[in-house]
Amino acid sequence: MSLSRNQVKHVAKLANLPLTPQEEEKYSEQLSKILDYIDQLNSVDTSGVEPTFNVSGQENMMSEDKLGDCTISQEDTLSNTPKEERGFFVTKGVFEG
Amino acid sequence: MTYEPVIGLEVHVELSTKSKMFCRCSADYFGKEPNTHTCPVCLGLPGALPYINEQAIDDCIKIGLALNCTISEKSLFERKNYFYPDLPKGYQISQYRWPLCVGGKITLDSGEIIRINRAHQEEDTGKLTHKGKDTLIDFNRSGVPLVEIVTEPDFTDVEQIRDYAKKLQQLFRYLGVSNADMERGDMRLEANVSVRPEGQKELPSYRVELKNINSFRFMVAAVEYEIKRQTEALEKGEKLSQETRGWDEDKRQTYLQRSKEEAHDYRYFPEPDLPELILDQKKIEQIKKSLPELPWDKSNRYKELNIRVEDAVRVAESIELSQFFDDALKHGKKHGVKPQDIANYIVNKKPDIEKVLPTQIIEDIKDKKVGVIDNNEQLEVLAKQAIEENKKSAEDFKAGKENAIQALIGGVMRLSSGKADAGKVKEILTKLLLEIKN
Ligand SMILES: [Zn+2]
Numbered sequence: 001m002s003l004s005r006n007q008v009k010h011v012a013k014l015a016n017l018p019l020t021p022q023e024e025e026k027y028s029e030q031l032s033k034i035l036d037y038i039d040q041l042n043s044v045d046t047s048g049v050e051p052t053f054n055v056s057g058q059e060n061m062m063s064e065d066k067l068g069d070c071t072i073s074q075e076d077t078l079s080n081t082p083k084e085e086r087g088f089f090v091t092k093g094v095f096e097g
Numbered sequence: 098m099t100y101e102p103v104i105g106l107e108v109h110v111e112l113s114t115k116s117k118m119f120c121r122c123s124a125d126y127f128g129k130e131p132n133t134h135t136c137p138v139c140l141g142l143p144g145a146l147p148y149i150n151e152q153a154i155d156d157c158i159k160i161g162l163a164l165n166c167t168i169s170e171k172s173l174f175e176r177k178n179y180f181y182p183d184l185p186k187g188y189q190i191s192q193y194r195w196p197l198c199v200g201g202k203i204t205l206d207s208g209e210i211i212r213i214n215r216a217h218q219e220e221d222t223g224k225l226t227h228k229g230k231d232t233l234i235d236f237n238r239s240g241v242p243l244v245e246i247v248t249e250p251d252f253t254d255v256e257q258i259r260d261y262a263k264k265l266q267q268l269f270r271y272l273g274v275s276n277a278d279m280e281r282g283d284m285r286l287e288a289n290v291s292v293r294p295e296g297q298k299e300l301p302s303y304r305v306e307l308k309n310i311n312s313f314r315f316m317v318a319a320v321e322y323e324i325k326r327q328t329e330a331l332e333k334g335e336k337l338s339q340e341t342r343g344w345d346e347d348k349r350q351t352y353l354q355r356s357k358e359e360a361h362d363y364r365y366f367p368e369p370d371l372p373e374l375i376l377d378q379k380k381i382e383q384i385k386k387s388l389p390e391l392p393w394d395k396s397n398r399y400k401e402l403n404i405r406v407e408d409a410v411r412v413a414e415s416i417e418l419s420q421f422f423d424d425a426l427k428h429g430k431k432h433g434v435k436p437q438d439i440a441n442y443i444v445n446k447k448p449d450i451e452k453v454l455p456t457q458i459i460e461d462i463k464d465k466k467v468g469v470i471d472n473n474e475q476l477e478v479l480a481k482q483a484i485e486e487n488k489k490s491a492e493d494f495k496a497g498k499e500n501a502i503q504a505l506i507g508g509v510m511r512l513s514s515g516k517a518d519a520g521k522v523k524e525i526l527t528k529l530l531l532e533i534k535n
Contacts, residue, residue, distance in 0.1 A: 014362055015187075016180040053173060053367035059375045065114045065152030068121025070136035077132045077140060077236070087131040088233035091182045094225065 104252035119147030126237035139240035141185030153242035161198025191219035424455035460515035483508030
């Protein structure tokens with residue numbers, strides 16, 4: 001199954017990834033191969049098999065509503081950002097839409 | 098040809114849980130120093146794993162039950178994928194094909210029924226502030242539990258929208274699941290508006306989404322504007338299309354935010370990091386039993402006591418006021434005071450229910466010649482006697498149970514045949530109890 005250049009462009013746009021025309025070509029080939037692999041899986045007859053969404057077999061894993069010790073400091077929170085201001089992350093302006 | 102609006106609403110309500118939806122950071126973010134209620138989970142750091150907050154699920158079920166929804170035996174979270182700086186993971190954990198609550202309804206004051214499509218659980222995003230060329234991000238709100246309630250397109254005018262929003266807000270407060278403060282953004286509305294020729298049964302082929310409108314007043318204005326704009330367009334024979342619009346308060350008109358071509362493609366898929374929820378009937382029954390009497394059930398019950406409709410609605414406004422009213426009804430019955438008279442007193446005199454006791458207003462109504470005892474010495478004698486007779490409550494109060502004072506106030510009221518000034522009694526009791534403590 002092959003993925004068109006336009007589909008690759010669309011997926012890249014959704015992920016906000018800038019691709020060069022060469023990359024578009026390269027990824028449409030690579031992604032098509034992945035889809036071929038999925039096609040192989042599709043050849044197995046799964047009629048009458050319930051889909052599995054989670055392989056752990058667990059259910060209702062829930063936590064009590066109380067504060068835990070997961071929270072980290074503002075300094076740590078911001079430690080990987082190239083730009084911050086008064087405790088905020090700063091990014092290029094976005095306009096609604 | 099005349100046209101009629103077809104409107105559906107989506108309401109987002111932030112739950113007032115202590116911790117967030119999928120991590121145990123504090124969910125109390127309002128007015129806090131930015132990025133101080135954050136952890137690897139709500140910052141979307143690689144490898145961090147979500148863990149469901151049980152209270153949030155219970156609250157969502159409460160909302161669903163109160164809206165007559167069916168609670169799904171099996172419910173799943175899914176990833177809603179889109180790219181935006183307020184969403185650190187690149188997806189929001191939400192529900193799509195297996196929502197927690199489905200197919201309910203709510204009756205408006207007019208008697209019209211609004212069908213509820215679903216109520217599902219999800220998480221809030223971070224908060225963006227636009228500043229010049231930059232956008233500032235605070236992730237304190239990221240991951241705060243959010244319930245989304247989606248109606249069928251059953252609204253035909255803004256009056257219904259107002260009533261619906263008011264009813265939901267009241268419901269959230271009755272259930273104690275959210276402060277539902279619209280100004281603070283605890284409760285947000287989105288509307289899908291389209292217009293069709295009157296009498297047409299099928300839904301229009303397009304709909305306009307009104308989004309990112311952060312005030313209820315503006316939302317109502319935007320809906321009104323859209324009804325007019327769309328009707329005029331159809332009258333001129335123009336074709337309307339699927340799009341998302343926002344509200345420009347300065348120009349008092351809606352504007353195009355996103356057209357159909359740019360529509361989101363969310364690529365939902367089941368969240369592999371969260372096991373499914375299986376809800377047994379026992380748990381659902383338990384939650385059902387824990388629900389308070391709902392505001393509309395209260396006012397219906399009051400109407401059956403021959404209380405005027407508008408008064409019945411007024412005294413059921415808040416759960417606290419209606420409890421006060423219920424207590425007053427009980428005492429009133431003993432003393433032959435009519436329910437409508439009690440409702441009148443509450444609606445007209447607006448007693449401070451924190452200070453006045455229900456028994457007291459019954460006394461007030463009974464002997465209009467208000468025999469209130471507000472003499473300090475006299476009250477102090479009665480207060481001491483009440484403490485003497487109810488040492489347990491006095492001890493409880495001193496141990497920090499503030500509510501225990503109510504029983505003592507009740508004691509004084511009984512000793513004074515309901516004539517003591519409850520506000521003063523509370524003051525005097527507090528003073529006496531604290532003196533004994535020191
Ligand atoms: Zn967190």
